[in-house]
Amino acid sequence: MSAREVQITFDAHDPGAQAEFWAVALRYVLQPPPDGFDTWDAALDAWGVPPEARNDRSAIVDPDGAGPRVFFQKVPEGKVAKNKLHLDVRAAAGVPPEGRMAVLEEACEQLLALGASRFQRFEPGEELGSGFIVMQDPEGNEFCLD
Secondary structure (H helix, E strand, C coil): CCCCCCEEEEEECCHHHHHHHHHHHHCCEECCCCCCCCCHHHHHHHCCCCHHHCCCEEEEECCCCCCCEEEEEECCCCCCCCCCCCEEECCCCCCCHHHHHHHHHHHHHHHHHCCCEEEEEECCCHHHCCCEEEEECCCCCEEEEC
C-alpha cells in the first residue's frame, strides 16, 4: 500500500496574502488556473464567483511537483493560541555547520521583509538541535527556520 497524498491547510484572514508569503518561504508558486483558463479571474468569472468572494481561498504548489499542496481558506475568527502543529522550513538543509546560522539569518531577513515576525533564535547545541530560528507568519502562525 502506498502513502497517502497530504495537503497542508491554513485558516486565514487574507488567503491571498498568506499564499504569497508562504510561496516565497517554501519556494513554491501560486497554483496555476485550471486547464482551459488563462487566469484565475477568468475561471472565477466562468464559475460565477462574485468579486467579494475571490479571496476566500488560495493555494500554492511545489513547482517540481514533489511537495504537498498548501491551501489557505478564509475564516472569520483570529488565531487565539499557540499552534499545536507547525512547519519547519528547511532553509539550511545540507549547509555545513559553520555556515548554517548565517544562511538561516539571511532567510529570516527575507521573511521579515514580507511581514513575518522573529520570535527566538536557538544556537547550535541548544534544544538538542543544530540551530534554528522560531518565527511567525504575517497572521501569527508559528514556524521554524532550520
